[in-house]
Amino acid sequence: AQSVTQPDIHITVSEGASLELRCNYSYGATPYLFWYVQSPGQGLQLLLKYFSGDTLVQGIKGFEAEFKRSQSSFNLRKPSVHWSDAAEYFCAVGGIGQAGTALIFGKGTTLSVSS
Amino acid sequence: GAGVSQSPRYKVAKRGQDVALRCDPISGHVSLFWYQQALGQGPEFLTYFQNEAQLDKSGLPSDRFFAERPEGSVSTLKIQRTQQEDSAVYLCASSLGGATDTQYFGPGTRLTVL
Numbered sequence: 634a635q636s637v638t639q640p641d642i643h644i645t646v647s648e649g650a651s652l653e654l655r656c657n658y659s660y661g662a663t664p665y666l667f668w669y670v671q672s673p674g675q676g677l678q679l680l681l682k683y684f685s686g687d688t689l690v691q692g693i694k695g696f697e698a699e700f701k702r703s704q705s706s707f708n709l710r711k712p713s714v715h716w717s718d719a720a721e722y723f724c725a726v727g728g729i730g731q732a733g734t735a736l737i738f739g740k741g742t743t744l745s746v747s748s
Numbered sequence: 749g750a751g752v753s754q755s756p757r758y759k760v761a762k763r764g765q766d767v768a769l770r771c772d773p774i775s776g777h778v779s780l781f782w783y784q785q786a787l788g789q790g791p792e793f794l795t796y797f798q799n800e801a802q803l804d805k806s807g808l809p810s811d812r813f814f815a816e817r818p819e820g821s822v823s824t825l826k827i828q829r830t831q832q833e834d835s836a837v838y839l840c841a842s843s844l845g846g847a848t849d850t851q852y853f854g855p856g857t858r859l860t861v862l
Contacts, residue, residue, distance in 0.1 A: 637790075665848050676752065677791070677839070677853040684848040723790050728847040730793060731804040734779060736851065738790030 635660045637726050639739035646714050647747050654709040654742050656724030665727035666707040667736065668698055672720045683707065684727075694718070719746045750774070752854035754840050760860045761830045769825045769857045773842030780823050781851060782815055783839040791839055797823060798845070830861045 636659045646652050658664055665684040669677040681692025688700040698709045707724060721743050725736040753772045761767050773780050778799055783791035784807075794813065796804040799820035808815070812831075817823040827834055837858050841851040 669853075674855065676855045677841075679850050679852075682848070682850065725790075730796060731806050732796050732798070734796055734843075734845075734847050735781065735793040735804065735807070736783075736791075737793070740788070740790050 635726055635729055635737050637724050637737055637739035639724055639742050641742045642740070643743045643745070645745040645747055648716050649713050652711045652714045652718070652744070654722050654744070656707045656709065656739060657705050658707065658726050659705065660726055666700060667725040667727060668692065668696070668709050669723045669725060670720050671723065677723065680709070714746055716746045716748065719744055752840055752842055752852050754854040754857050756857060757855065758858050760862065762862055763831060764829050766826065766828045767830055767859065769838050769859070771823045771825070771840030771854060773821065773823070773840070774852055777842035778845040779843045779849070780817055781841040782823070782825050783841065785837040785839055785856070787836070794825070832861050835859055835861045
């Protein structure tokens with residue numbers, strides 16, 4: 634069965650430091666992969682997605698992610714974290730379900746930013 | 749332009765009551781999804797519409813959950829005889845249609861069943 638694992642429940646990073654959030658997936662075919670961010674009281678916002686082509690994808694707000702098929706991973710990175718990046722981050726696999734359009738989400742990683 | 753909107757934002761129900769949650773998708777979006785997000789968890793897929801057709805309802809947890817989108821735009825998720833385990837945030841998302849298309853999420857409805 635398809636699944637998404639985010640090994641880190643909570644991460645604290647100093648402002649200005651680099652960030653890497655881990656995501657591993659289980660999926661039989663080439664996956665459609667997404668990273669979403671959820672701030673308190675806000676809806677989920679797409680940061681970036683991958684479905685083919687260059688395995689290093691650029692997203693909004695200075696985020697990037699790299700698809701590594703051999704490791705079944707799609708880790709999210711940012712070179713310098715800002716206090717406004719504090720939020721919940723979700724990795725997701727798409728193309729799921731009877732219609733092939735639903736998403737399966739990981740349990741999320743909470744990012745705290747210290748000054 | 750306007751994003752996905754949901755109403756009410758908060759709903760408190762007594763166990764056994766019926767509730768109806770509304771979703772207004774982005775205009776022109778063919779696809780509409782409902783997800784359930786329990787506290788501390790990621791969203792879980794409930795059901796999917798393409799226009800007015802409900803093509804996937806495999807995630808609905810029981811027959812107490814029912815969703816409709818009669819005119820292919822606004823959708824309603826109805827939960828009958830609510831139980832405490834139904835307490836969660838219910839998220840609606842819409843997209844242009846394909847599996848790689850971005851799903852745009854609404855702010856959610858937080859349902860608390862007492």
